[in-house]
Amino acid sequence: MAQQKVLQFRYLNALLTENSNNIPGLTYRLLVDYLKMSHDSPSHIIPILFQTARYKNQLRGFHPYYMMFEAIDTCMKHSPPSLAWPVKPNVMTLLSLPVLEILDFDNEEVAMGYTSRDSIRESKVHDFFHINQETSTLQIKPRSESRRPNIRSQIERGLLCGNIKLKAFVDTRNIEGNLDLQPFVAMLNYQDRPMLRMANKDLRSIMLDIHNLDVGRKFNHTISKVRWKHLYHQNMHHSVRNVWYRMIHKQCPSKSALFVRRLRNVEDDKCTLCNDTEDAKHLMVSCPPPHKNDIWSNIFEQFLGYPKVANPQQVYQSIVNLNLKQYFIYNLDIKITIFDLFAATIRMVWRFHLLHTFEGMPFDTNYVTTKICAEVMRLSDLKH
Structure with a gap:
């Protein structure tokens, strides 16, 4: 996740500095035009920097800028602008911002009274404020000139009562110049370091530092980084990778787990093959002979030099901890890794378990073992 956010800075840097040299010119133009049109904004920088400017986004999680917005929001959340602004934005710039x-x-x-209303979230500063030509300052509009007079009056009362104030960067007397959002871009710092000038390696360190990764209460903390990388680099079928991840995170859909959730069609937590309690270990490894335990023993005897006998507890712990270094393939003519062997076995056990459960197909240990051997030989042939 951190790396994905870092990669967005190639585009963010080009868009925020308005310099298209780092990305293809056509891509830059498309990004700029789409940001302006889809968010009804005079500048493409406004929806990037300000979340409230994105109220028109109707594509939700499929929005093409989702990761880009998430990256910049993470930075601004953990490194908000300080009260000391070297250069404050001018009034013309302020008028184009969302009023919030x-x-x-x-x-x-008090905030909820404003932010919970769509009409306020969709309003710009120029809907309620204007430049008073006599005093040359930014002031609240007369009620008769405002598009939304009731909201205008509410904001005026809040300012008079002190419930709301103008933020530190608002300079009501700076009316010179045109639209210029670079004062906001210049405040994108992390510990006084400009984020747009950092190398990807530094950005990644910052993202890992400020992004609080929620790994869940069932995450297996005993797996080292080396073991995770070893699993990531394995070229295995997506179905077995899914099951393996579920086993690691204690989310395997055994009858015991499903029965606890009180699902409609799960009457008990018993295995349909042996009538013992079916937890994850029982489902994938330890269902007693002549079922899944025999399958693992047959595979170990046929392909491994050590161990020759499958210990259900040891096999299950090896799978969920990604610790397969104690298993050795004795046949050097078979060009597979120990991960390939375990993946093929898990995949076929899971596949024929589903066929037995949903289609009533008999669970034949010898047939499943034969299919696993065929899968192993197929994988070996692919690597020759």
């Missing part, structure tokens, strides 16, 4: 971006609320309750 210039307001600072006294507490959460």
